Amino acid sequence: MSLSRSVQDYLKAILELEGDAGHASTGDLAERLGVAAPSVTGMLRRLSAARPALVSYTKHRGARLTRLGRKRAMEIVRHHRLIEQFLFEALGVPWDEVHQEAEGLEHAISESLEARMADRLGHPHTDPHGHLIPGLDGRLPRRRTIRLDRLDSGQFGRIAEVRDHDPALLRHLASLGMVPGTRVRVVERSPFGGPLTLEVEGEIRQVGIQPSSQVQIAIPDSNGAAKGEETSE
Amino acid sequence: MSLSRSVQDYLKAILELEGDAGHASTGDLAERLGVAAPSVTGMLRRLSAARPALVSYTKHRGARLTRLGRKRAMEIVRHHRLIEQFLFEALGVPWDEVHQEAEGLEHAISESLEARMADRLGHPHTDPHGHLIPGLDGRLPRRRTIRLDRLDSGQFGRIAEVRDHDPALLRHLASLGMVPGTRVRVVERSPFGGPLTLEVEGEIRQVGIQPSSQVQIAIPDSNGAAKGEETSE
DNA sequence: TGGCTGCATTAGTCACACCTAATTAGGGAT
DNA sequence: ATCCCTAATTAGGTGTGACTAATGCAGCCA
Numbered sequence: 340m341s342l343s344r345s346v347q348d349y350l351k352a353i354l355e356l357e358g359d360a361g362h363a364s365t366g367d368l369a370e371r372l373g374v375a376a377p378s379v380t381g382m383l384r385r386l387s388a389a390r391p392a393l394v395s396y397t398k399h400r401g402a403r404l405t406r407l408g409r410k411r412a413m414e415i416v417r418h419h420r421l422i423e424q425f426l427f428e429a430l431g432v433p434w435d436e437v438h439q440e441a442e443g444l445e446h447a448i449s450e451s452l453e454a455r456m457a458d459r460l461g462h463p464h465t466d467p468h469g470h471l472i473p474g475l476d477g478r479l480p481r482r483r484t485i486r487l488d489r490l491d492s493g494q495f496g497r498i499a500e501v502r503d504h505d506p507a508l509l510r511h512l513a514s515l516g517m518v519p520g521t522r523v524r525v526v527e528r529s530p531f532g533g534p535l536t537l538e539v540e541g542e543i544r545q546v547g548i549q550p551s552s553q554v555q556i557a558i559p560d561s562n563g564a565a566k567g568e569e570t571s572e
Numbered sequence: 573m574s575l576s577r578s579v580q581d582y583l584k585a586i587l588e589l590e591g592d593a594g595h596a597s598t599g600d601l602a603e604r605l606g607v608a609a610p611s612v613t614g615m616l617r618r619l620s621a622a623r624p625a626l627v628s629y630t631k632h633r634g635a636r637l638t639r640l641g642r643k644r645a646m647e648i649v650r651h652h653r654l655i656e657q658f659l660f661e662a663l664g665v666p667w668d669e670v671h672q673e674a675e676g677l678e679h680a681i682s683e684s685l686e687a688r689m690a691d692r693l694g695h696p697h698t699d700p701h702g703h704l705i706p707g708l709d710g711r712l713p714r715r716r717t718i719r720l721d722r723l724d725s726g727q728f729g730r731i732a733e734v735r736d737h738d739p740a741l742l743r744h745l746a747s748l749g750m751v752p753g754t755r756v757r758v759v760e761r762s763p764f765g766g767p768l769t770l771e772v773e774g775e776i777r778q779v780g781i782q783p784s785s786q787v788q789i790a791i792p793d794s795n796g797a798a799k800g801e802e803t804s805e
Numbered sequence: 806t807g808g809c810t811g812c813a814t815t816a817g818t819c820a821c822a823c824c825t826a827a828t829t830a831g832g833g834a835t
Numbered sequence: 836a837t838c839c840c841t842a843a844t845t846a847g848g849t850g851t852g853a854c855t856a857a858t859g860c861a862g863c864c865a
Contacts (some may be wrong), residue, residue: 345852356837365813380814385851399813399860429662430688443680452673455663578822598843611823613844618821632830632843 344446346430346545347415348372349382353402354412362401413477415437418453419472423503425456425544427467434467434518435509468509469500469519469555484555487523488535488548495524496556509552516540517554577679580648581605582615583626586635586662587645595634646710651678651686653699656736658689660700667700667746667772668739701742702733702752702788717788720756721768721781728771729789741786749773750787 352371356363369376386556387396393408404412422441425431430438465471484499496520501512516539517523526543527536534545585604589596597750602609619631626641637645659665665673695769698704706712717732731754734745749772760769760774767778
Protein backbone atom coordinates (compact mmCIF):
# COMPACT_ATOMS: atom_id res chain seq x y z
CA MET A 340 0.00 0.00 0.00
CA SER A 341 1.70 3.17 -1.16
CA LEU A 342 0.99 6.54 0.37
CA SER A 343 -0.47 9.46 -1.54
CA ARG A 344 1.59 12.54 -2.00
CA SER A 345 -0.54 14.47 0.49
CA VAL A 346 -0.19 11.81 3.13
CA GLN A 347 3.57 11.78 2.67
CA ASP A 348 3.68 15.55 3.08
CA TYR A 349 1.64 15.35 6.29
CA LEU A 350 3.88 12.67 7.77
CA LYS A 351 7.00 14.65 7.01
CA ALA A 352 5.52 17.83 8.49
CA ILE A 353 4.41 16.02 11.65
CA LEU A 354 7.88 14.55 12.04
CA GLU A 355 9.49 17.96 11.82
CA LEU A 356 7.04 19.66 14.18
CA GLU A 357 7.39 16.82 16.67
CA GLY A 358 11.11 17.47 16.66
CA ASP A 359 10.52 21.09 17.59
CA ALA A 360 7.62 20.85 20.01
CA GLY A 361 7.10 17.22 20.94
CA HIS A 362 3.82 17.10 19.02
CA ALA A 363 2.24 18.63 15.93
CA SER A 364 -0.75 20.94 16.48
CA THR A 365 -3.47 21.42 13.91
CA GLY A 366 -2.61 25.07 13.41
CA ASP A 367 1.11 24.51 12.97
CA LEU A 368 0.46 21.75 10.46
CA ALA A 369 -1.99 23.92 8.55
CA GLU A 370 0.54 26.69 8.32
CA ARG A 371 3.45 24.47 7.32
CA LEU A 372 1.42 22.66 4.68
CA GLY A 373 -0.34 25.75 3.35
CA VAL A 374 -3.85 24.37 3.89
CA ALA A 375 -6.81 25.42 6.06
CA ALA A 376 -7.14 24.03 9.56
CA PRO A 377 -10.21 21.88 8.87
CA SER A 378 -8.31 20.08 6.14
CA VAL A 379 -5.74 19.11 8.72
CA THR A 380 -8.34 17.85 11.19
CA GLY A 381 -9.84 15.72 8.43
CA MET A 382 -6.52 14.24 7.41
CA LEU A 383 -5.48 13.51 11.00
CA ARG A 384 -8.74 11.67 11.55
CA ARG A 385 -8.13 9.56 8.47
CA LEU A 386 -4.48 8.88 9.30
CA SER A 387 -5.28 7.80 12.84
CA ALA A 388 -8.27 5.71 11.74
CA ALA A 389 -6.24 3.77 9.17
CA ARG A 390 -5.18 0.25 10.08
CA PRO A 391 -2.32 0.11 10.77
CA ALA A 392 -2.40 3.69 12.05
CA LEU A 393 0.36 6.07 11.00
CA VAL A 394 -0.55 8.77 13.47
CA SER A 395 -1.99 8.89 16.95
CA TYR A 396 -4.35 11.76 17.37
CA THR A 397 -6.51 13.06 20.19
CA LYS A 398 -8.89 15.94 19.55
CA HIS A 399 -7.54 19.35 20.51
CA ARG A 400 -4.29 17.72 21.48
CA GLY A 401 -2.43 17.49 18.20
CA ALA A 402 -0.80 14.51 16.52
CA ARG A 403 2.17 12.23 17.01
CA LEU A 404 3.58 9.64 14.66
CA THR A 405 3.21 5.97 15.53
CA ARG A 406 6.25 3.75 15.22
CA LEU A 407 5.17 2.87 11.68
CA GLY A 408 4.36 6.48 10.82
CA ARG A 409 7.80 7.56 11.96
CA LYS A 410 9.39 4.85 9.82
CA ARG A 411 7.48 6.01 6.75
CA ALA A 412 8.33 9.63 7.44
CA MET A 413 11.98 8.77 7.80
CA GLU A 414 11.97 7.02 4.45
CA ILE A 415 10.64 10.18 2.85
CA VAL A 416 13.23 12.29 4.65
CA ARG A 417 15.92 9.92 3.39
CA HIS A 418 14.69 10.38 -0.17
CA HIS A 419 14.55 14.12 0.28
CA ARG A 420 18.03 14.54 1.69
CA LEU A 421 19.71 12.13 -0.68
CA ILE A 422 18.14 13.96 -3.59
CA GLU A 423 19.32 17.27 -2.18
CA GLN A 424 22.83 15.96 -1.84
CA PHE A 425 22.75 14.50 -5.33
CA LEU A 426 21.51 17.71 -6.91
CA PHE A 427 24.15 19.67 -5.04
CA GLU A 428 27.09 17.35 -5.60
CA ALA A 429 26.38 15.82 -8.96
CA LEU A 430 24.55 18.63 -10.72
CA GLY A 431 25.80 21.76 -8.99
CA VAL A 432 22.36 23.02 -7.99
CA PRO A 433 22.85 25.89 -5.50
CA TRP A 434 22.14 25.00 -1.89
CA ASP A 435 19.25 27.44 -1.62
CA GLU A 436 17.42 25.70 -4.48
CA VAL A 437 17.87 22.03 -3.68
CA HIS A 438 15.15 21.91 -1.04
CA GLN A 439 12.44 23.10 -3.38
CA GLU A 440 13.53 20.71 -6.14
CA ALA A 441 13.70 17.77 -3.78
CA GLU A 442 10.23 18.57 -2.46
CA GLY A 443 8.75 17.33 -5.72
CA LEU A 444 11.26 14.64 -6.65
CA GLU A 445 11.10 12.86 -3.28
CA HIS A 446 7.68 11.47 -4.18
CA ALA A 447 8.68 10.28 -7.64
CA ILE A 448 11.94 8.44 -7.10
CA SER A 449 12.05 4.65 -6.90
CA GLU A 450 13.97 2.70 -4.29
CA SER A 451 16.29 1.34 -6.92
CA LEU A 452 17.10 4.75 -8.31
CA GLU A 453 17.70 6.03 -4.81
CA ALA A 454 20.12 3.19 -4.20
CA ARG A 455 21.96 4.10 -7.38
CA MET A 456 22.25 7.73 -6.34
CA ALA A 457 23.47 6.83 -2.86
CA ASP A 458 26.05 4.59 -4.47
CA ARG A 459 27.22 7.28 -6.83
CA LEU A 460 27.62 9.69 -3.91
CA GLY A 461 29.50 7.19 -1.76
CA HIS A 462 26.64 6.87 0.73
CA PRO A 463 26.79 10.34 2.25
CA HIS A 464 25.75 11.01 5.84
CA THR A 465 24.58 14.58 5.42
CA ASP A 466 22.80 16.80 2.91
CA PRO A 467 24.02 20.23 1.75
CA HIS A 468 22.51 21.91 4.82
CA GLY A 469 24.20 19.51 7.18
CA HIS A 470 21.11 17.46 8.03
CA LEU A 471 21.78 13.81 8.70
CA ILE A 472 20.51 11.34 6.12
CA PRO A 473 18.56 8.44 7.66
CA GLY A 474 19.75 4.94 6.84
CA LEU A 475 17.75 2.45 4.80
CA ASP A 476 16.26 1.20 8.07
CA GLY A 477 14.92 4.70 8.76
CA ARG A 478 17.21 5.25 11.73
CA LEU A 479 19.38 8.25 12.47
CA PRO A 480 22.46 8.49 14.66
CA ARG A 481 21.90 10.82 17.60
CA ARG A 482 23.69 14.12 17.37
CA ARG A 483 23.64 16.85 19.98
CA THR A 484 23.45 20.42 18.77
CA ILE A 485 22.63 23.82 20.20
CA ARG A 486 21.15 26.83 18.45
CA LEU A 487 23.75 29.46 17.65
CA ASP A 488 21.71 32.19 19.35
CA ARG A 489 21.86 30.22 22.61
CA LEU A 490 25.64 30.18 22.73
CA ASP A 491 27.23 32.46 25.33
CA SER A 492 29.87 35.09 24.60
CA GLY A 493 33.24 33.52 24.02
CA GLN A 494 31.86 30.08 23.17
CA PHE A 495 32.70 28.56 19.84
CA GLY A 496 31.82 25.55 17.77
CA ARG A 497 31.35 24.15 14.34
CA ILE A 498 28.18 24.66 12.31
CA ALA A 499 26.34 21.32 12.17
CA GLU A 500 23.27 22.25 10.18
CA VAL A 501 21.05 25.11 9.05
CA ARG A 502 17.31 25.29 8.40
CA ASP A 503 16.66 24.86 4.72
CA HIS A 504 13.17 26.21 4.08
CA ASP A 505 14.05 29.80 3.26
CA PRO A 506 16.27 30.33 0.20
CA ALA A 507 16.95 33.96 1.12
CA LEU A 508 18.25 32.90 4.52
CA LEU A 509 20.50 30.31 2.90
CA ARG A 510 21.92 32.85 0.47
CA HIS A 511 22.51 35.23 3.37
CA LEU A 512 24.33 32.59 5.39
CA ALA A 513 26.42 31.49 2.44
CA SER A 514 27.47 35.09 1.84
CA LEU A 515 28.77 35.14 5.43
CA GLY A 516 30.62 31.88 4.92
CA MET A 517 28.30 30.16 7.36
CA VAL A 518 27.95 26.68 5.90
CA PRO A 519 28.09 23.32 7.69
CA GLY A 520 31.57 22.58 8.98
CA THR A 521 32.53 26.22 9.42
CA ARG A 522 33.88 27.19 12.82
CA VAL A 523 32.23 30.17 14.52
CA ARG A 524 32.88 31.99 17.80
CA VAL A 525 30.46 34.27 19.61
CA VAL A 526 32.31 37.51 20.26
CA GLU A 527 29.43 39.36 21.84
CA ARG A 528 25.73 38.97 22.51
CA SER A 529 23.58 42.06 22.53
CA PRO A 530 20.71 41.83 25.00
CA PHE A 531 17.01 41.91 24.08
CA GLY A 532 17.22 40.09 20.78
CA GLY A 533 19.88 42.30 19.28
CA PRO A 534 22.37 40.96 16.75
CA LEU A 535 25.23 38.63 17.61
CA THR A 536 28.79 39.53 16.86
CA LEU A 537 30.54 36.47 15.50
CA GLU A 538 33.96 35.50 14.33
CA VAL A 539 33.64 33.41 11.16
CA GLU A 540 36.80 32.27 9.41
CA GLY A 541 38.80 35.11 10.92
CA GLU A 542 36.24 37.77 9.98
CA ILE A 543 34.07 39.65 12.48
CA ARG A 544 30.39 39.55 11.45
CA GLN A 545 27.15 40.95 12.77
CA VAL A 546 24.35 38.41 12.49
CA GLY A 547 20.71 39.00 13.45
CA ILE A 548 19.09 36.89 16.10
CA GLN A 549 16.60 35.44 13.62
CA PRO A 550 19.18 33.98 11.21
CA SER A 551 21.24 32.79 14.20
CA SER A 552 18.30 30.84 15.51
CA GLN A 553 18.25 28.85 12.27
CA VAL A 554 21.81 27.62 12.72
CA GLN A 555 22.69 24.60 14.86
CA ILE A 556 26.15 24.26 16.39
CA ALA A 557 27.64 20.83 16.99
CA ILE A 558 28.23 19.88 20.60
CA PRO A 559 31.45 17.86 20.66
CA ASP A 560 31.25 14.31 22.02
CA SER A 561 32.32 14.17 25.65
CA ASN A 562 34.41 11.06 24.94
CA GLY A 563 36.83 12.97 22.79
CA ALA A 564 35.84 11.57 19.41
CA ALA A 565 35.83 15.08 17.99
CA LYS A 566 38.65 16.20 20.26
CA GLY A 567 41.17 16.29 17.49
CA GLU A 568 39.16 18.92 15.71
CA GLU A 569 38.60 20.94 18.83
CA THR A 570 42.25 21.11 19.81
CA SER A 571 43.48 21.87 16.33
CA GLU A 572 42.56 25.49 17.01
CA MET B 573 -1.71 27.40 -14.73
CA SER B 574 0.02 24.09 -14.28
CA LEU B 575 -1.44 20.82 -15.50
CA SER B 576 -2.32 17.96 -13.19
CA ARG B 577 -0.43 14.74 -13.49
CA SER B 578 -3.43 13.02 -15.08
CA VAL B 579 -3.87 15.73 -17.66
CA GLN B 580 -0.20 15.50 -18.56
CA ASP B 581 -0.52 11.75 -18.99
CA TYR B 582 -3.54 12.17 -21.26
CA LEU B 583 -1.78 14.74 -23.43
CA LYS B 584 1.25 12.53 -23.83
CA ALA B 585 -0.89 9.51 -24.70
CA ILE B 586 -2.91 11.49 -27.25
CA LEU B 587 0.29 12.72 -28.84
CA GLU B 588 1.62 9.21 -29.21
CA LEU B 589 -1.62 7.75 -30.56
CA GLU B 590 -1.97 10.64 -32.99
CA GLY B 591 1.44 9.73 -34.30
CA ASP B 592 0.32 6.17 -34.96
CA ALA B 593 -3.22 6.68 -36.21
CA GLY B 594 -3.77 10.37 -36.89
CA HIS B 595 -6.13 10.65 -33.96
CA ALA B 596 -6.64 9.15 -30.49
CA SER B 597 -9.76 7.06 -29.96
CA THR B 598 -11.44 6.69 -26.58
CA GLY B 599 -10.72 2.99 -26.42
CA ASP B 600 -7.05 3.27 -27.34
CA LEU B 601 -6.56 5.98 -24.76
CA ALA B 602 -8.32 3.93 -22.11
CA GLU B 603 -6.06 0.99 -22.82
CA ARG B 604 -2.85 2.98 -22.89
CA LEU B 605 -3.68 4.84 -19.68
CA GLY B 606 -5.08 1.83 -17.87
CA VAL B 607 -8.44 3.44 -17.11
CA ALA B 608 -12.04 2.65 -18.10
CA ALA B 609 -13.49 4.17 -21.26
CA PRO B 610 -15.98 6.48 -19.50
CA SER B 611 -13.10 8.08 -17.61
CA VAL B 612 -11.55 8.97 -20.93
CA THR B 613 -14.76 10.46 -22.29
CA GLY B 614 -15.04 12.60 -19.17
CA MET B 615 -11.48 13.83 -19.39
CA LEU B 616 -11.73 14.61 -23.10
CA ARG B 617 -14.83 16.67 -22.44
CA ARG B 618 -13.01 18.64 -19.78
CA LEU B 619 -9.87 19.10 -21.85
CA SER B 620 -11.78 20.34 -24.86
CA ALA B 621 -14.04 22.60 -22.76
CA ALA B 622 -11.08 24.32 -21.07
CA ARG B 623 -10.16 27.79 -22.30
CA PRO B 624 -7.73 27.75 -23.96
CA ALA B 625 -8.52 24.23 -25.14
CA LEU B 626 -5.74 21.65 -25.16
CA VAL B 627 -7.67 19.09 -27.15
CA SER B 628 -10.25 19.18 -29.88
CA TYR B 629 -12.80 16.48 -29.42
CA THR B 630 -15.91 15.41 -31.29
CA LYS B 631 -18.11 12.69 -29.87
CA HIS B 632 -17.42 9.24 -31.29
CA ARG B 633 -14.61 10.68 -33.33
CA GLY B 634 -11.72 10.68 -30.91
CA ALA B 635 -9.39 13.48 -29.93
CA ARG B 636 -6.63 15.58 -31.44
CA LEU B 637 -4.30 17.99 -29.73
CA THR B 638 -4.70 21.69 -30.41
CA ARG B 639 -1.60 23.70 -31.20
CA LEU B 640 -1.27 24.54 -27.50
CA GLY B 641 -1.96 20.98 -26.42
CA ARG B 642 0.75 19.70 -28.72
CA LYS B 643 3.19 22.23 -27.30
CA ARG B 644 2.43 21.13 -23.75
CA ALA B 645 2.70 17.47 -24.70
CA MET B 646 6.04 18.08 -26.37
CA GLU B 647 7.34 19.76 -23.24
CA ILE B 648 6.46 16.65 -21.27
CA VAL B 649 8.09 14.40 -23.87
CA ARG B 650 11.20 16.56 -23.67
CA HIS B 651 11.28 16.12 -19.90
CA HIS B 652 10.74 12.40 -20.26
CA ARG B 653 13.45 11.79 -22.82
CA LEU B 654 16.03 14.05 -21.21
CA ILE B 655 15.47 12.27 -17.91
CA GLU B 656 15.85 8.91 -19.63
CA GLN B 657 19.09 9.99 -21.19
CA PHE B 658 20.34 11.41 -17.90
CA LEU B 659 19.55 8.26 -15.97
CA PHE B 660 21.21 6.16 -18.65
CA GLU B 661 24.32 8.26 -19.17
CA ALA B 662 24.92 9.79 -15.78
CA LEU B 663 23.65 7.07 -13.46
CA GLY B 664 24.02 3.91 -15.49
CA VAL B 665 20.36 2.89 -15.20
CA PRO B 666 19.75 0.03 -17.69
CA TRP B 667 17.87 1.03 -20.82
CA ASP B 668 14.93 -1.22 -20.03
CA GLU B 669 14.33 0.58 -16.73
CA VAL B 670 14.71 4.23 -17.66
CA HIS B 671 11.25 4.57 -19.18
CA GLN B 672 9.47 3.53 -16.00
CA GLU B 673 11.61 5.79 -13.82
CA ALA B 674 11.13 8.75 -16.13
CA GLU B 675 7.38 8.20 -16.12
CA GLY B 676 7.24 9.47 -12.56
CA LEU B 677 10.07 11.98 -12.61
CA GLU B 678 8.87 13.82 -15.71
CA HIS B 679 6.08 15.42 -13.68
CA ALA B 680 8.30 16.49 -10.81
CA ILE B 681 11.27 18.12 -12.51
CA SER B 682 11.56 21.90 -12.76
CA GLU B 683 12.57 23.76 -15.90
CA SER B 684 15.76 24.93 -14.28
CA LEU B 685 16.78 21.45 -13.23
CA GLU B 686 16.02 20.19 -16.69
CA ALA B 687 18.25 22.88 -18.15
CA ARG B 688 21.04 21.81 -15.83
CA MET B 689 20.68 18.18 -16.86
CA ALA B 690 20.66 19.05 -20.54
CA ASP B 691 23.78 21.08 -19.98
CA ARG B 692 25.52 18.28 -18.17
CA LEU B 693 24.70 15.90 -21.01
CA GLY B 694 25.87 18.29 -23.71
CA HIS B 695 22.34 18.87 -25.03
CA PRO B 696 21.71 15.42 -26.47
CA HIS B 697 19.41 14.88 -29.46
CA THR B 698 18.22 11.38 -28.62
CA ASP B 699 17.31 9.25 -25.63
CA PRO B 700 18.64 5.73 -24.94
CA HIS B 701 16.03 4.20 -27.26
CA GLY B 702 16.92 6.52 -30.10
CA HIS B 703 13.89 8.79 -29.80
CA LEU B 704 14.50 12.40 -30.70
CA ILE B 705 14.40 14.89 -27.84
CA PRO B 706 12.23 17.94 -28.63
CA GLY B 707 13.87 21.34 -28.30
CA LEU B 708 12.91 23.92 -25.70
CA ASP B 709 10.44 25.32 -28.22
CA GLY B 710 8.72 21.94 -28.36
CA ARG B 711 9.74 21.28 -31.94
CA LEU B 712 11.28 18.16 -33.39
CA PRO B 713 13.35 17.76 -36.53
CA ARG B 714 11.63 15.50 -39.03
CA ARG B 715 13.16 12.10 -39.45
CA ARG B 716 12.01 9.44 -41.86
CA THR B 717 12.03 5.87 -40.66
CA ILE B 718 10.55 2.55 -41.69
CA ARG B 719 9.61 -0.40 -39.55
CA LEU B 720 12.15 -3.19 -39.68
CA ASP B 721 9.46 -5.77 -40.52
CA ARG B 722 8.57 -3.76 -43.64
CA LEU B 723 12.05 -3.93 -45.09
CA ASP B 724 12.48 -6.26 -48.09
CA SER B 725 15.02 -9.05 -48.33
CA GLY B 726 18.48 -7.71 -49.00
CA GLN B 727 17.71 -4.22 -47.73
CA PHE B 728 19.79 -2.82 -44.93
CA GLY B 729 19.91 0.21 -42.69
CA ARG B 730 20.76 1.57 -39.32
CA ILE B 731 18.48 1.23 -36.29
CA ALA B 732 17.04 4.65 -35.53
CA GLU B 733 14.80 3.90 -32.56
CA VAL B 734 12.96 1.17 -30.71
CA ARG B 735 9.69 1.21 -28.76
CA ASP B 736 10.44 1.64 -25.08
CA HIS B 737 7.32 0.48 -23.25
CA ASP B 738 8.20 -3.16 -22.76
CA PRO B 739 11.32 -3.88 -20.69
CA ALA B 740 11.38 -7.54 -21.77
CA LEU B 741 11.47 -6.50 -25.43
CA LEU B 742 14.31 -4.09 -24.71
CA ARG B 743 16.33 -6.75 -22.93
CA HIS B 744 15.71 -9.11 -25.84
CA LEU B 745 16.85 -6.57 -28.40
CA ALA B 746 19.92 -5.65 -26.38
CA SER B 747 20.87 -9.32 -26.19
CA LEU B 748 20.80 -9.37 -30.00
CA GLY B 749 22.93 -6.25 -30.20
CA MET B 750 20.01 -4.37 -31.68
CA VAL B 751 20.42 -0.90 -30.20
CA PRO B 752 20.13 2.48 -31.95
CA GLY B 753 22.97 3.02 -34.39
CA THR B 754 23.47 -0.66 -35.12
CA ARG B 755 23.49 -1.67 -38.78
CA VAL B 756 21.14 -4.49 -39.78
CA ARG B 757 20.47 -6.29 -43.07
CA VAL B 758 17.42 -8.36 -43.90
CA VAL B 759 18.69 -11.71 -45.15
CA GLU B 760 15.33 -13.34 -45.56
CA ARG B 761 11.66 -12.71 -44.85
CA SER B 762 9.44 -15.67 -44.10
CA PRO B 763 5.89 -15.24 -45.37
CA PHE B 764 2.76 -15.14 -43.20
CA GLY B 765 4.27 -13.39 -40.21
CA GLY B 766 7.15 -15.77 -39.73
CA PRO B 767 10.45 -14.62 -38.29
CA LEU B 768 12.96 -12.45 -40.12
CA THR B 769 16.51 -13.59 -40.70
CA LEU B 770 18.81 -10.65 -40.05
CA GLU B 771 22.47 -9.93 -40.19
CA VAL B 772 23.45 -7.88 -37.13
CA GLU B 773 27.09 -6.98 -36.61
CA GLY B 774 28.23 -9.87 -38.73
CA GLU B 775 26.01 -12.40 -36.93
CA ILE B 776 22.98 -14.09 -38.45
CA ARG B 777 19.94 -13.79 -36.19
CA GLN B 778 16.34 -14.96 -36.24
CA VAL B 779 13.99 -12.25 -35.01
CA GLY B 780 10.21 -12.60 -34.64
CA ILE B 781 7.87 -10.34 -36.52
CA GLN B 782 6.53 -8.81 -33.33
CA PRO B 783 9.88 -7.55 -32.02
CA SER B 784 10.82 -6.42 -35.54
CA SER B 785 7.73 -4.28 -35.74
CA GLN B 786 8.96 -2.34 -32.72
CA VAL B 787 12.21 -1.34 -34.41
CA GLN B 788 12.46 1.67 -36.73
CA ILE B 789 15.15 1.82 -39.38
CA ALA B 790 16.55 5.17 -40.51
CA ILE B 791 15.84 6.15 -44.08
CA PRO B 792 18.94 7.98 -45.33
CA ASP B 793 18.49 11.55 -46.54
CA SER B 794 18.17 11.68 -50.31
CA ASN B 795 20.62 14.57 -50.50
CA GLY B 796 23.49 12.36 -49.45
CA ALA B 797 23.99 13.69 -45.92
CA ALA B 798 24.19 10.13 -44.64
CA LYS B 799 25.76 8.87 -47.87
CA GLY B 800 29.18 8.44 -46.34
CA GLU B 801 27.80 5.92 -43.90
CA GLU B 802 25.91 4.04 -46.57
CA THR B 803 28.87 3.67 -48.90
CA SER B 804 31.30 2.70 -46.19
CA GLU B 805 29.91 -0.83 -46.42
C1' DT C 806 -16.40 29.57 39.36
C1' DG C 807 -17.64 32.05 35.28
C1' DG C 808 -16.66 33.95 31.20
C1' DC C 809 -13.51 35.21 27.41
C1' DT C 810 -10.47 34.18 23.70
C1' DG C 811 -8.28 31.58 20.44
C1' DC C 812 -7.78 27.46 18.44
C1' DA C 813 -9.96 23.26 16.80
C1' DT C 814 -13.72 20.74 15.25
C1' DT C 815 -18.10 19.76 12.84
C1' DA C 816 -21.19 20.65 8.95
C1' DG C 817 -21.81 21.10 4.39
C1' DT C 818 -19.65 21.70 -0.52
C1' DC C 819 -16.70 21.28 -4.40
C1' DA C 820 -13.39 19.64 -8.00
C1' DC C 821 -10.89 15.93 -9.74
C1' DA C 822 -10.39 11.59 -11.40
C1' DC C 823 -11.79 7.36 -11.18
C1' DC C 824 -15.54 3.35 -11.32
C1' DT C 825 -19.84 0.10 -13.01
C1' DA C 826 -24.17 -0.39 -15.30
C1' DA C 827 -27.23 1.09 -18.72
C1' DT C 828 -28.04 3.34 -23.02
C1' DT C 829 -27.13 5.16 -27.62
C1' DA C 830 -24.70 6.10 -31.88
C1' DG C 831 -21.98 4.69 -36.13
C1' DG C 832 -20.94 1.91 -39.68
C1' DG C 833 -20.67 -2.40 -42.01
C1' DA C 834 -23.30 -6.51 -43.57
C1' DT C 835 -27.66 -8.28 -45.21
C1' DA D 836 -33.29 0.39 -45.71
C1' DT D 837 -32.71 -2.16 -41.75
C1' DC D 838 -30.27 -4.80 -38.42
C1' DC D 839 -26.63 -5.76 -35.49
C1' DC D 840 -22.34 -5.30 -33.20
C1' DT D 841 -18.93 -2.71 -31.30
C1' DA D 842 -17.44 1.32 -29.40
C1' DA D 843 -18.61 5.37 -27.00
C1' DT D 844 -21.46 7.98 -24.18
C1' DT D 845 -24.59 9.11 -20.35
C1' DA D 846 -26.12 8.22 -15.65
C1' DG D 847 -25.08 7.68 -11.14
C1' DG D 848 -21.64 6.98 -7.50
C1' DT D 849 -17.04 6.73 -4.75
C1' DG D 850 -12.73 8.34 -2.41
C1' DT D 851 -9.44 11.99 -1.70
C1' DG D 852 -8.30 16.28 -0.33
C1' DA D 853 -9.33 20.69 -0.33
C1' DC D 854 -12.61 24.92 1.04
C1' DT D 855 -15.91 28.33 3.98
C1' DA D 856 -19.07 29.11 7.69
C1' DA D 857 -20.74 27.85 11.99
C1' DT D 858 -20.07 25.77 16.39
C1' DG D 859 -17.56 23.89 20.41
C1' DC D 860 -13.86 23.14 23.62
C1' DA D 861 -9.75 24.26 26.74
C1' DG D 862 -7.29 26.87 29.35
C1' DC D 863 -6.59 31.25 31.43
C1' DC D 864 -7.74 35.40 33.94
C1' DA D 865 -10.41 37.61 37.02
